[in-house]
Amino acid sequence: MPFAAERKEGESFQSLLRRFNRKVQQSGILSTARKKRFYEKPKTKREALEEALRNKEKQQLKVKKLRCGF
Numbered sequence: 001m002p003f004a005a006e007r008k009e010g011e012s013f014q015s016l017l018r019r020f021n022r023k024v025q026q027s028g029i030l031s032t033a034r035k036k037r038f039y040e041k042p043k044t045k046r047e048a049l050e051e052a053l054r055n056k057e058k059q060q061l062k063v064k065k066l067r068c069g070f
Helices: 013-027 029-035 042-068
Strands: none
Touching: 013 029
């Protein structure tokens, strides 16, 4: 296990658990495991990527309009 967290002197169990969870979240291991949990056809992966790119462009356009005062 790459996140062997050792308890610091005087550290509570809740604090240790919070620190461990933070490290796991920041590493991205859980999100990767959730994505790979079920097989997804390459076509649907491509569609999801295209949709994400469209949403990103839409968001950037929205921010640009806000900056210009529209």
